[in-house]
Amino acid sequence: MRLTIFGATGRTGQYLLEEALTAGYEVTILVRDPSKVKIKNSLLKILAGNIQNAAQVEQAVAACECVISVLGPTENKPIYEISAGTDNILAAMKKQSVRRLVISAGAGVGGPNDSPALFNLFINFLLKILSRHVYADMVQTVAKVRASDLDWTIVRVPMLTDDPRTGKIQVGYVGKGMDVRISYADMADFILKQVKDNAYLHKAPAISN
Ligand SMILES: NC(=O)c1ccc[n+]([C@@H]2O[C@H](COP(=O)([O-])OP(=O)(O)OC[C@H]3O[C@@H](n4cnc5c(N)ncnc54)[C@H](OP(=O)(O)O)[C@@H]3O)[C@@H](O)[C@H]2O)c1
Secondary structure, three states, rough: EEEEOOOOOHHHHHHHHHHHHOOOOOEEEEEEOOHHHHOEEEEEEEEEEOOOOHHHHHHHHHHOEEEEEEOOHHHHHHHOOOHHHHHHHHHHHHHOOOOEEEEEEEOOOOOOOOOHHHHHHHOOOOHHHHHHHHHHHHHHHHHHHHOOOEEEEEEOOOOOEEEOOOOOOEEEEOOOOOEEEHHHHHHHHHHHOOOOOOOOOOOOEEEOO
């Protein structure tokens, strides 16, 4: 089975790429700087490019069966690159008739099933003040994916850590017994599982350790 991963050079993306290849998936990645990719594997196809380039995004998506995006804004500037790039991903998937899309976002991007506690509201308040544009970019990205008619799952995460994989992942909604952190490795595990699992189709669960 063929996957396309966007954000494969990121902290989560590196775990995800390694796990996908170990699991035997054929993986295409579109990366701004191919020298960041240290893995060599015959199942891996590396394309150099940018998600802002619609033609490059379409080339990356062609012939895949599932798209995963663990893209994240790298700067807190009003450039909203991730949501603009997501427009290209959604258009490319439509053109190439690819239906399954799994993306990541911060848990601070609310969902209809959340019951945020005071603590969650306080963290969101800080996020909106300190990382206003990052937050806005994520909110716009999630809204675009929700509005698409694709088979999407939005995996929402709290603070990410370098802790080792535990395999113990809580899945639920914000304010309902969730912890405030999850490791990159566990997040990557959960995201990869969604490729063949439709339990969270058209849902945006929050996960934590
Ligand atoms: N880190 C956290 O504590 C945290 C908390 C809550 C939610 N999240 C969410 O979790 C996800 C993963 O986070 P992370 O910390 O693993 O991300 P990260 O390490 O910041 O990686 C972001 C990835 O996006 C890529 N990217 C950004 N702009 C791009 C562009 N214009 N074209 C192509 N690629 C682009 C980066 O590529 P380059 O390598 O080229 O820069 C990198 O691969 C994201 O959705 C993030 O919003 C993270």
